[in-house]
Amino acid sequence: MSGVVEHATRLGPHLARVVAVEPLGGLALVRIELDPRTDVGTPGQFHMLSNPAGHDYLPRPVGLIQLDDGVGFVVDQASAASDMAGPEIAVLGPLGRGFDLSETNAETTLLVAAGFGLTVMPGIGRLHSGIRLIAGLRQADHLPLLDHVTGTTIDAPQVAPDLVTDPLIDALAGGQYSQVLAAGPAGLGAAVARICADHGVASQIALEAPMACGFGACNGCAVQLDGAWKRCCIDGPVVDGQRLLA
């Protein structure tokens, strides 16, 4: 049966050790030590995380964050206090399609994010120092998250206390930007895609949807793309903004 066990360990999920749980305003940063067979993936990809000893029956899709000194993920404090704080977390991934960063640079690419979508942006900022971010921060609790995980890679994030759309329209009017990368709730993605299309600017949107598996099996993460129901985990979570406008 050694071959069987070998197959099982190759597929995953693989256990990650929880190193620390740090309060982050109303959220929590969970620092983990990944199994060497698991990698963080590219910005926009996700992992399915679950606590083998926890109460949640199903894993949840979470984006891992490459920190200066390790790997972590952000959850709300209630989750951190219960299911997602270990001592071990089962990690399956990376899964899904991340951002295509082949045309990305700090001069012509603009980032827009809100809510947990903010956790995607440090990974891009790490690759493109000085890139501009418009951050939708309705909840003051989310501010420490941005301070903590962006470090110096994203300079002076522009905070939008209300909607990100007004500063986005202002930014695109200048004609500097040819591409917008966005992550956040469904309403944000649709609005960003529409505004970018109106300005003739390309957009990539990281979508959010509830998932049971993350690899196309459950069909639970239906999102509207090209006017039809598609699986967010397979077609996305990062999609061309045009696909939201059909």
Add this chain to the structure above:
Amino acid sequence: MSITVGRLKLAQPLLNGSGTWDAEQAHRIFGDANPGLAGFVTKTITPEPRAGNPAPRIAPSRQGLLNSIGLPGPGREAFLATVLPYLRTIVAGPIICSVGGFSLADYVDTVAALEGDPACAAIELNVSCPNVESGCASIGGDAGETERLTHAARQVTTKPLFVKLSASVADIATIAKAAEAGGADALVCVNTVKATAVDRRTGKSWFGGGGGGLSGAAIKPVALHAVVACREVTTLDIIGLGGVESADDVRDLLAAGACAVALGTALFRNPALAYTISADLAP
């Protein structure tokens, strides 16, 4: 541990439940179309392409998963032309095609179309999906309808014919006997149990497509009851499924009278689960 279930030979007793695994995506992502499974049971094939139900489609439940997916799929023609030939190149072991529809003719036409395709090793009639507007569960909830459908399918196929039952019926044993009378080779016990999540504002189903079905550990006792009840009234082979997560769960279903066991919701958490269970079952 090779076995035979309903005239279908399997190298070992573990399969997936229909609709709980996507062999194409698993092959692409994990490099293993049906990891640790003796074959592959397809998602239910409907006559026409279906988009599936609007979101939301899933909701968590204590020790389970609620879903209202609505049988999305490419339809019979595309399945036969492109999906099944590709599956045959990537799946290890036999492919069992799940067939659904909204009338007796829907089922019979698909079964007849599959009869001539050697890539299809066996056919499973889904008469128990709770998440479509008609057909399926309404057929499987009635003994007469179940017997008529099974008999009609039997007339157009020589392949092993399985009937997947619902526990959300007054008496599953009656339905099992009807499937046997109609000419089934095996029973599959059970599909998701009718259940829902409620939108507090409206008092109606929270799911975009309405309805809902419960799967996962919460329904293992329901599956055990179904297998015991069917075992008492038929001699048909039984594939047991519902809440299987471990080798002990498999042992329980086998002890209750199943000869093979399918994994479902637990595969979402651990795509390698069949390998783990096989290792644990090994003497």
